Amino acid sequence: MATPKTAPQAPGRQRRTEMKRAAILDAAEELFVSEGFDVVSVDAIAARAEVSKRTVYDHFGDKRALFHGVLERSGEVLLRTIRAAIDEELTEDRDLREALHAFAQRVTTETFPSSVYVNFRRLHSQTSRLPEELDDEPERSLQERFLRYAEAGDLRVPNPRRAVQHFIALTMRLALDVIDETPDIASKPEELHDLIADGVDTFLRAYS
Template sequence: MSAVGSSPGVERHGTPHIVSARKARAALHDRRVALRRVVTIARHQRGPSAGVCQRRECSTVGGTTVRRPVRQGSPVKRAAIVGAALEAFLQEGFARTSVDTIATKAGVSKRTIYDYYLDKEQLFLSVIQEAGATQSAEFADLLDRTLGQVHDLEAALLAFGREFAHTVVRCPERSAIRRLMIAEAVHFPELLDGRRPVEPAHRALAARLARLGEQGLLDVPDPIVAAEHLGVLVASVLSERSLFGAAPLGEGEIEKVVVDGVKAFLRAYRTKPDTP
């Protein structure tokens, strides 16, 4: 007889216990492997600082909601990171830019970038947001210079149109940021939030046109629409022709577009004299 046959007690009682123990150890091992896999994936998705409990705050600037940096830290370091990130994103686009590259350009550690901005996506949105805020402030200054105190309506609109046109065509960084936003808008719908329903610069121009309407110089039933028309006539035409700043345009061509655009705008919106 076999050994098993001569030891019925082991066959009936010992073997099932051994099998059950082995199954329990195997199940425990599988659970530990699965747990390690989940932790690894979570750390990969959230960055090196995932093990630290951190508060994520949100802010809304220009209509765009972006989480604030995880840690405020040094303003000098944040400025260096934003500057380096903007340069890298404009050169290589979002997908081809690595956090290692940004860290090297900024002279900070990769961990610092994750501590300040959580991940590359939030850094990208923060960079675009800061660039937009800077452009909005510059546009407000432009409006103050050209449409602040208006005595000659046509001359003031021509001054605005010329300066704005050169900002659109002759500012490489502004044009590059606009091209980057167009390229990444499909992947970052948040980029469109600040432009819905109207972007800040558009609202600021509309407010100036409304003031000219109150002075009796313009007839603007809807200042938002009037601002859109003026922007299209003196800037969008040049953006299209220059492929958003990628192709050079001559001064003569820029001047003609601005003059023709302002004249068309005035034909539509200048206050008509009362006829007896």
């Protein structure tokens, strides 16, 4: 079912429309995360959002489009978080090893435990594909920053995409694997600190 086009609205009505849309997304996220896409019905989402079923369809067209709307909203929050970490930690006036470690440590200890990321992973596990901008944007942002380091002579990155993949694998992805396998390691920040430090050192031996 295609999402119908809507005519321009007066400010008050537009605000109410936006509030209903947000309520639907909030309700859908809670139910998709807790019960799963296949189990949750549009009726249940409408009831949780305190809107009519027709209103859900008017805003999103069908349940799958609503699911992707929830996934995109969650992913966009994560993108903003990661971009902020890149901009604030990977600065040109900072020692490179310190900057890389601070960035990976921030993502690992602040972003990974957040409810936004936890929900995003649960949603992502229910679909085989991510919207392209959510799938590629974090790596593209890191590639741009690594190229700046290369221009300054701090890194050698003949293949920026591969360099980013190696950095992520050696630090944040490895840390996430360890967290998944040993949940109580989150209460031992020194172990994650050492794991990330080893990954950064290994990366720099290959790329600096």
